[in-house]
Amino acid sequence: MQSFIMNNGLKIPAVGYGVFQMTSKEVLEHLPQALDAGYTHIDTANAYFNEVAVGQAIRSSGVARERLFVTSKLFPQSYPYKQCVKDIDETLARLGMDYVDLLLFHQPYGEYVEGWKAMEEAVRAGKVRSIGLSNFPMHKIQEILDVAEIRPAVLQVEINPYWNQHELKRQLAGTGIVFEGWYPLGHGDRALLEEPVFARLARKYGKTSAQIIMRWHLQEGNVVFPKTLNPRHMKDNLDIFDFALEDEEMAEINSLPQRPYYQVPDEPPAFVLTHNDYSRQA
Ligand SMILES: NC(=O)c1ccc[n+]([C@@H]2O[C@H](COP(=O)([O-])OP(=O)(O)OC[C@H]3O[C@@H](n4cnc5c(N)ncnc54)[C@H](OP(=O)(O)O)[C@@H]3O)[C@@H](O)[C@H]2O)c1
Helix, strand or coil: CCEEECCCCCEEECECEECCCCCHHHHHHHHHHHHHHCCCEEECCHHHCCHHHHHHHHHHHCCCHHHCEEEEEECHHHCCHHHHHHHHHHHHHHHCCCCEEEEEECCCCCCHHHHHHHHHHHHHCCCEEEEEEECCCHHHHHHHHHHCCCCCCEEEEECECCECCHHHHHHCCCCCCEEEEECCCHHHCHHHHCCHHHHHHHHHHCCCHHHHHHHHHHHHCCEECCCCCCHHHHHHHHCCCCCCCCHHHHHHHHCCCCCCCCCCCCCCCHHHHHCCCCCCCC
């Protein structure tokens, strides 16, 4: 498995398995298949309501904890300093783990500047190895950079060939922040998967269109963790390390018209205010 190096010197596996919109039952069925297929990187969140199942599936797999890279994320209700200290411990308790490899602030609302101190303390206490942000726009990332003693190691935002984030990458050049892409395959959008450029390159390289997109992510330096319940797709999404797209092919993919699937609003949408009872796992 290829890794990228974060700005704290630690490695992050380039491809992982995301469990967004998976019930605990689905996690218990499919995460073991993903671990069997060779995944070592798992992306969950408080707001996915499936952390207990993620922890259970990992423990019963027999895979040693230190071989895995586990990410979770806190929602804005957890950002006020004291709440953040408590909710980091509760995240670890739900997962049944002594530490997570990466903890993110999931949404750019509320007291994220104050909460960042609690995130840094969790790193110093060994509860979290790396910390980062998700869905934050540049001006809010800058607010964190202005106060950070430990800089965000990762930024998780929407990235796919229809939204390549080149502008934000240019703005953050020099920070060493690794980009992670959500909706890496367009959340299963047929229009993306059936773009003629992917079908043509798939024929050329003997791969599927999804694998061409996965390879594009790798060469763009994006960490991705597609969600799939299909064991064939799990294997396919890891089978991208034996070929390389040429520069002109990368450029052709990067010339696709750009538009995000989801525009992160400036003000918190209603669902952000209601996701707070994590004792209730899906
Ligand atoms: N931070 C955030 O706000 C945020 C937001 C959204 C997502 N995420 C993270 O990003 C992860 C991925 O996002 P996502 O799950 O919504 O979107 P995605 O991975 O882009 O798309 C998932 C869809 O792609 C299909 N798929 C997967 N592999 C395929 C393959 N090889 N060939 C054809 N189809 C394939 C899956 O269907 P099958 O089951 O049939 O394979 C599923 O319908 C999430 O699980 C989560 O960890 C984070």
